[in-house]
Amino acid sequence: xxxxxxxxxxKALEQExxxxxxxxxxxxxxxxxxxRFNVSRTPVREALRHLSSIGLVELxxxxxxxxxxxxxxxxxxxFEVMAELEGMCGRLAARRLSERGRTELxxxxxxSRVFVDDGxxxxxYEANVAFHEAIYQGGQNRFLADQTRRxxxxxxxxxxxQLRRRNxxxxxxxxxxxxxxxxxxxxxxxxxELLQAHVTVQGGSFTDFIASLSAExxxxxxx
Amino acid sequence: xxxxxxxxxxKALEQExxxxxxxxxxxxxxxxxxxRFNVSRTPVREALRHLSSIGLVELxxxxxxxxxxxxxxxxxxxFEVMAELEGMCGRLAARRLSERGRTELxxxxxxSRVFVDDGxxxxxYEANVAFHEAIYQGGQNRFLADQTRRxxxxxxxxxxxQLRRRNxxxxxxxxxxxxxxxxxxxxxxxxxELLQAHVTVQGGSFTDFIASLSAExxxxxxx
DNA sequence: TCAATCGATATTGTATACAATGATAGCTTT
DNA sequence: AAAGCTATCATTGTATACAATATCGATTGA
Numbered sequence: 278x279x280x281x282x283x284x285x286x287x288k289a290l291e292q293e294x295x296x297x298x299x300x301x302x303x304x305x306x307x308x309x310x311x312x313r314f315n316v317s318r319t320p321v322r323e324a325l326r327h328l329s330s331i332g333l334v335e336l337x338x339x340x341x342x343x344x345x346x347x348x349x350x351x352x353x354x355x356f357e358v359m360a361e362l363e364g365m366c367g368r369l370a371a372r373r374l375s376e377r378g379r380t381e382l383x384x385x386x387x388x389s390r391v392f393v394d395d396g397x398x399x400x401x402y403e404a405n406v407a408f409h410e411a412i413y414q415g416g417q418n419r420f421l422a423d424q425t426r427r428x429x430x431x432x433x434x435x436x437x438x439q440l441r442r443r444n445x446x447x448x449x450x451x452x453x454x455x456x457x458x459x460x461x462x463x464x465x466x467x468x469x470e471l472l473q474a475h476v477t478v479q480g481g482s483f484t485d486f487i488a489s490l491s492a493e494x495x496x497x498x499x500x
Numbered sequence: 501x502x503x504x505x506x507x508x509x510x511k512a513l514e515q516e517x518x519x520x521x522x523x524x525x526x527x528x529x530x531x532x533x534x535x536r537f538n539v540s541r542t543p544v545r546e547a548l549r550h551l552s553s554i555g556l557v558e559l560x561x562x563x564x565x566x567x568x569x570x571x572x573x574x575x576x577x578x579f580e581v582m583a584e585l586e587g588m589c590g591r592l593a594a595r596r597l598s599e600r601g602r603t604e605l606x607x608x609x610x611x612s613r614v615f616v617d618d619g620x621x622x623x624x625y626e627a628n629v630a631f632h633e634a635i636y637q638g639g640q641n642r643f644l645a646d647q648t649r650r651x652x653x654x655x656x657x658x659x660x661x662q663l664r665r666r667n668x669x670x671x672x673x674x675x676x677x678x679x680x681x682x683x684x685x686x687x688x689x690x691x692x693e694l695l696q697a698h699v700t701v702q703g704g705s706f707t708d709f710i711a712s713l714s715a716e717x718x719x720x721x722x723x
Numbered sequence: 724t725c726a727a728t729c730g731a732t733a734t735t736g737t738a739t740a741c742a743a744t745g746a747t748a749g750c751t752t753t
Numbered sequence: 754a755a756a757g758c759t760a761t762c763a764t765t766g767t768a769t770a771c772a773a774t775a776t777c778g779a780t781t782g783a
Binding site: 281319323326327329338358361419420424 | 504506542545546549550552553554561574577578580581584585588641642643644647
């Protein structure tokens, strides 16, 4: 993307935000970050600006940077768009996935079964990412894949909770199964619907979903 | 978005790129830009980084910045995504547009008729932007509107040629007319199809479209 | 006791200085 | 004459210095 130091800084900070080490609303002091990474403020500022441009950080003029903490309305809007893009990836994959890609997707899905059986949610998390990533690839549209991934990452802090829900692993696996078959059948319409539901409602009721988002938001305000 | 000087710098440069003053592939020398705007290199670098993050500029490590010049494949990918998002805006607008918004959209469309009759393509360009902007608004999803606008701007340099085509004004107006009616009828499916076709094929044949993109690309390489 | 104002301090925004690397031109060699 | 190498130069990357502004606490007054 860019120069060495700045890009690794940006990646490190992005990862900390995605993983939840840096939580929404948290202050991002230029000097502290500079000291923490042993660099001057200059590359830190450039990294922060990049993160701001992709929506992970909010830059308030003369008042510093904070981890972006979108309101409930913002989140719903972002989920709506993410669902559309994930659905589009699925549709394109159903149409364009190569024979090799199909085999790979099937294998990825099969391999994720063990994590469900073991109740290994971290392991499943990785497998889940790989599954979706394979669908992105299958769409044969790198730009679309980038955009989708970007929104996905931006929403990551608010999706984590969802994944810890009871039975979520089995539910997710079952959904993946249906998605996989729809892709294999080339049923674009169905893939679209299944994927959209998969990434938004996340197996629970929509009300639960909203409630969990609200909870996350309250937590932020309280913190 | 950000601090005063940097953001105005970014906006100025973005505008120059969109309008075509700065052409794809053109070098963006930090020092020259700094001198041109009477600032130091620091804010220039930050502005360039922002533009890079939103895809308008390419930052090659230690080799400077250039106006992004995507290849044909990249362009097709971006058009594919833009079409999807414009279509989504239309679908949402068909579902959510308020009575006031509907009236406004109708008025905007009616007002654009004069530009067609006068053959005033610059005037129509503005009216066209306003028409689409009204649809964005109508979707009631600010995030989606931002994303769509962003891609639209990014593709602006490659859409300009299209708009100068013979008869394009009348064609575009006719398409807007169909889109408007579909929105008024709440026919989401139809709006989607019409808008996708409208923003990609642009009234001509798809082959013509590709050809014009290739031409633009060749021009870039030659320059 | 509380609110408001003013000043000290911390932090951001910008400029400049320095370091490091890529580009270029001239020279050498075959 | 052409290709490769080297030294110089231009440009980017980073650090530091300085300027400007927001934050926060103390003080004052009601």
